[in-house]
């Protein structure tokens with residue numbers, strides 16, 4: 001089944017597959033937000049840049065996600081301050097803020113039509129989390145001078161979610177939501193206009209690093225480049241074995257209901273905002289432009305995406321909205337994201353800076369991955385200061401390393417998802 005986003009995309013990026021031997025300044029592997037925005041920034045700097053994507057542009061997570069343009073990192077400031085100290089936590093918050101402004105900036109500058117709307121609420125599924133949410137809102141105002149976040153009490157949250165299954169939680173008007181595929185396609189179009197070369201249906205089979213260059217091999221050709229950017233995230237596979245033990249691909253799923261009509265849409269989401277709840281396996285949902293409920297939830301770690309997505313996602317959907325039980329599901333799809341052990345992004349450079357990688361956004365990449373293109377390109381053409389902050393985030397390998405990380409994580413994740421239900 002195609003996704004709702006594919007069915008409502010503004011246009012296709014129709015680029016050929018790569019044939020023959022090419023020579024450029026920078027080669028990028030991966031055509032999601034990370035790769036596309038790297039291509040855009042480098043091309044705008046006059047760098048000769050070439051991007052290859054194994055399928056269609058944004059066929060990975062960037063064209064399939066929940067569209068939530070979130071602030072900060074995947075872990076909140078309480079966690080970051082404890083783990084990394086206040087100064088580092090504040091620097092990461094600043095990068096998260098820049099990422100949000102940057103996404104809106106791209107949308108405005110390149111006139112990307114992607115249904116951008118303000119506001120994400122974070123409802124708690126357990127009352128005991130509410131006190132911490134209140135403290136978090138106060139903390140963000142007092143320590144970060146962040147004024148876009150407010151606390152909604154139980155009644156207010158039930159009103160905005162149209163669901164009795166939630167307690168209070170925070171609402172952040174600085175965050176936003178959008179049509180993620182149209183956002184990615186807009187960046188791709190801007191990159192092409194800036195002079196980047198894009199090849200679709202072209203997988204990198206492998207690459208070799210030499211003293212003066214990197215050579216990337218594909219089925220029908222090769223690319224010789226001074227630098228290589230790896231922008232493969234959850235689809236990296238074994239392309240770079242030095243990175244695989246630090247990230248774990250995870251499948252996540254979304255459904256789109258039939259259009260709900262004005263009355264029901266108003267009932268379940270009167271402010272037309274997005275939601276991301278407090279569960280370990282997060283439920284996230286919002287309305288589409290044509291007033292369908294886009295509901296994401298459910299995950300697994302199998303190599304291939306499930307071919308039976310509807311029951312996985314409608315189970316949590318019907319728990320939150322029992323009155324939508326049996327609603328017709330018009331679209332169901334999934335994508336692969338990459339998580340890290342501490343759920344913080346994993347930026348690194350390898351082989352004396354010849355190969356640069358940005359990945360592991362841990363489910364929060366709409367704003368951050370598209371900003372990372374700027375961060376990565378500054379590492380190549382500028383001082384790379386923001387890259388240095390990102391790459392200094394401590395990272396750990398998953399237990400079991402490259403080969404056994406999957407089974408050991410499955411057990412851990414199962415444990416936490418069970419806690420969601422207690």
Ligand SMILES: Cc1cc2nc3c(=O)[nH]c(=O)nc-3n(C[C@H](O)[C@H](O)[C@H](O)COP(=O)(O)OP(=O)(O)OC[C@H]3O[C@@H](n4cnc5c(N)ncnc54)[C@H](O)[C@@H]3O)c2cc1C
Nearest residue numbers: 030032033034054060061062065066068204335364365366
């Ligand atoms: C279902 C789902 C919901 C999500 N919801 C949200 C959300 O609401 N908000 C949010 O902020 N984040 C969300 N995320 C995460 C977000 O989508 C990602 O963090 C982000 O898209 C990562 O972008 P990327 O460019 O790094 O990776 P991707 O978009 O996954 O792109 C990687 C690309 O690399 C290509 N590739 C891999 N290997 C090769 C190769 N050898 N040769 C050529 N090409 C290759 C792949 O085909 C793929 O297109 C979600 C993710 C999923 C899956």
